[in-house]
Amino acid sequence: MRTTDAGGREAGRREGGRPSIYDVAEVAGVSHQTVSRVLNGHSNIRESTRERVQRAIEEVGYTRNSIARALATSRTKRIGVLVDSAVEFGPGSTVRGVEAAARAAGYTVTTASVGEDARSGVGDGVEYLMTQGVEAMCVIAPRSSSLAALRESSPRVPTLVVAADAGDGILSVSVDQRKGASEAVQHLVDQGHTRIRHLAGPLDWLDARERERAWRSTLERAGLEIVEPGVGDWSSDAGYRYALESPDLGTGTAVFVANDQMALGVIHGLHDRGLRVPEDVSVVGFDDLPDARHFLPPLTTVRQDFHALGATILRLLVRALERDGSVDGATTPAELVVRESTAPPRGSTPD
Structure with missing residues (x-):
């Protein structure tokens, strides 16, 4: 049952039940409304308060009930990721970068993979992700065939393509x-x-x-x-x-x-x-x-840097949700790492 502490706050943990935001509020010394604002990313929260709530969340082991949240807010906070050639290093690492960024921001990720036939695979993947209630979609489209198929499928949510030189009219991001x-x-x-x-x-x-x-x-x-x-x-x-x-x-x-x-x-x-x-x-x-x-x-x-790429992807998708899709694409830097497999050619001296 729900009880109140000496300060009048509801301590809502049921015996043997999962921790609630009331438990987080009690430990953090704030109202449950403040905890809710922190969880939903409101900007008008002091950083010290935000940090105190985050520590309390970890202390009590609170996890969000995504179904209840969706019913209460009409939002799923779910990002769809459609990935072509997931076994290759670049696309697979990009997926992991998006997943890490989404977790840190309180979003969940649903992933679908495209097989060899990009034309049918992209369309099927888009439809699958839409049935999962995604609010926005990231398409890792390394091949021109998958990009062409995406143009035909016309996703019905804000969509960002992870591809170099994706072309005009497509919101895109990539490593430079x-x-x-x-x-x-x-x-x-x-x-x-x-x-x-x-x-x-x-x-x-x-x-x-x-x-x-x-x-x-x-x-x-x-x-x-x-x-x-x-x-x-x-x-x-x-x-x-x-x-x-x-x-x-x-x-x-x-x-x-x-x-x-x-x-x-x-x-x-x-x-x-x-x-x-x-x-x-x-x-x-x-x-x-x-x-x-x-x-x-x-x-x-x-x-x-696939972690930086994932963070950029998530930031752009959240902006697209807030601004009805009107955002610009971006690139993240690549870095040359010099090791021992290169040297001046024999008999020459570099400038």
């Missing part, structure tokens, strides 16, 4: 692929390399296209020769085959690889071909896999 790739290639140029090759990812992938364009434009600005890139499938095996079989790589002194997984295969293939990294060929990747620092040699690469 072009700037990150440009810095990676410029690093090789600054070291004195003049024959810089590229192993691209599948060119149906928007991020792969952006990285390839950045490689090409950086070489053009430097006045260097452009040899058409190889194309892989993101796997180590693709990198290994490229390193063993590509005649163009054999005439280069450096290679920018579109992801770390293929870069691992390139390093292996170069070794089997009798070439050393970085003494004979410098190698740069993209992603900064958790294991990239343990490659032999440790890999120079471009780091994508």
Whole structure:
């Protein structure tokens, strides 16, 4: 039953029941209305009060009843995430970034995956998420085919696309692929390399296209020769085959690889071909896999901050809900991480 303490506050914990906001209020020394405002993200709460309520929530073990909240407020605070190619590092890491940001902000996430057939998979995924009562939707659409299917499906809630170069009329956010790739290639140029090759990812992938364009434009600005890139499938095996079989790589002194997984295969293939990294060929990747620092040699690469990306996604979706969808897209920075897989070409000195 509900009781009152000496100060007149209701202490609403039932014997053996789950903690309520009244228990949180009692521990925090505030009213239950204040606890409710903190839980719902009201801005007119002192930071010291907010922190005291948060500590009380942890102390009593209070968890929100999302069904009751939805009935009381007509809001589910549920975000839908539709992800294409969830097994790949970038899309999978983006999902985890969104989930972490949503939990911190008091939202829940429902996820649906797209199979090989993006056209039917995207439409089915959108409909599934709508039946789950999502208030807004994040679509991780790395392939142009999934982006085209999304345009046809027309979700009925504020929708943000996680994709590089998503095109006009689509609210989008992504890591700054072009700037990150440009810095990676410029690093090789600054070291004195003049024959810089590229192993691209599948060119149906928007991020792969952006990285390839950045490689090409950086070489053009430097006045260097452009040899058409190889194309892989993101796997180590693709990198290994490229390193063993590509005649163009054999005439280069450096290679920018579109992801770390293929870069691992390139390093292996170069070794089997009798070439050393970085003494004979410098190698740069993209992603900064958790294991990239343990490659032999440790890999120079471009780091994508998926936690920052998730926070940006959630912030934009919440703004879209508050402003009826009228917000701008954004990019988050990429960071070049220089390790031991790159060095000046033999017989040269960098500027």
